[in-house]
Amino acid sequence: KNEVEQSPQNLTAQEGEFITINCSYSVGISALHWLQQHPGGGIVSLFMLSSGKKKHGRLIATINIQEKHSSLHITASHPRDSAVYICAAATNTGNQFYFGTGTSLTVIP
Amino acid sequence: SAVISQKPSRDICQRGTSLTIQCQVDSQVTMMFWYRQQPGQSLTLIATANQGSEATYESGFVIDKFPISRPNLTFSTLTVSNMSPEDSSIYLCSAGVGVYEQYFGPGTRLTVT
Numbered sequence: 247k248n249e250v251e252q253s254p255q256n257l258t259a260q261e262g263e264f265i266t267i268n269c270s271y272s273v274g275i276s277a278l279h280w281l282q283q284h285p286g287g288g289i290v291s292l293f294m295l296s297s298g299k300k301k302h303g304r305l306i307a308t309i310n311i312q313e314k315h316s317s318l319h320i321t322a323s324h325p326r327d328s329a330v331y332i333c334a335a336a337t338n339t340g341n342q343f344y345f346g347t348g349t350s351l352t353v354i355p
Numbered sequence: 356s357a358v359i360s361q362k363p364s365r366d367i368c369q370r371g372t373s374l375t376i377q378c379q380v381d382s383q384v385t386m387m388f389w390y391r392q393q394p395g396q397s398l399t400l401i402a403t404a405n406q407g408s409e410a411t412y413e414s415g416f417v418i419d420k421f422p423i424s425r426p427n428l429t430f431s432t433l434t435v436s437n438m439s440p441e442d443s444s445i446y447l448c449s450a451g452v453g454v455y456e457q458y459f460g461p462g463t464r465l466t467v468t
Contacts, residue, residue: 277457279457279459281459283462286365286464288364288461288462289445289447289459289460289461289462290459290461291458291459294456294457332397332398334398336457342388342400342403343388343390343398343400343449343457345390345397345398345399346397347396347397348397
């Protein structure tokens with residue numbers, strides 16, 4: 247069993263749709279990161295959160311520490327949001343990450 | 356915050372050669388890490404780059420294949436030695452200033468022919 251599980255694995259949406267990607271983890275964490283990986287391979291850090299909710303533009307990330315669950319939401323999705331979204335849990339025993347397998351999102355115009 | 360850059364961003368290399376990837380942080384960080392992402396897979400930790408001492412490797416990764424340097428608190432290199440097509444991956448550097456502050460580089464896409 248992976249320490250970090252993401253769902254769905256693949257997601258196709260129409261432009262404008264509200265999108266949710268889920269991440270569940272089984273380890274104790276100090277923080278959880280959401281990463282965006284573009285088709286060319288480059289990785290961008292979207293959020294780092296340890297509690298509550300963060301918002302950046304059309305992106306919203308939430309975390310429930312008690313339930314060991316985080317969600318990434320994209321409002322008014324756009325084709326340029328097409329990418330792989332990766333959840334990464336930073337352990338509370340050191341500066342190490344457990345990575346989810348990623349969610350491949352395709353937004354169709 | 357910290358900004359991490361990697362060089363090269365991508366490369367195509369021939370079998371049997373070696374490639375050194377550089378990771379530069381714009382501020383001093385305590386810990387630096389190297390990850391590999393094979394096609395269709397998640398990121399896997401290769402090693403922790405320790406300043407002033409040898410890197411700490413994860414199971415399945417050895418120093419002869421992936422030598423790492425960490426000469427100071429802002430810079431590290433990872434060399435992929437004697438490459439084979441199976442080494443074709445994205446190699447990612449990350450850095451931490453503490454458990455709450457972790458930053459990722461943009462990655463290096465390596466293709467071995």
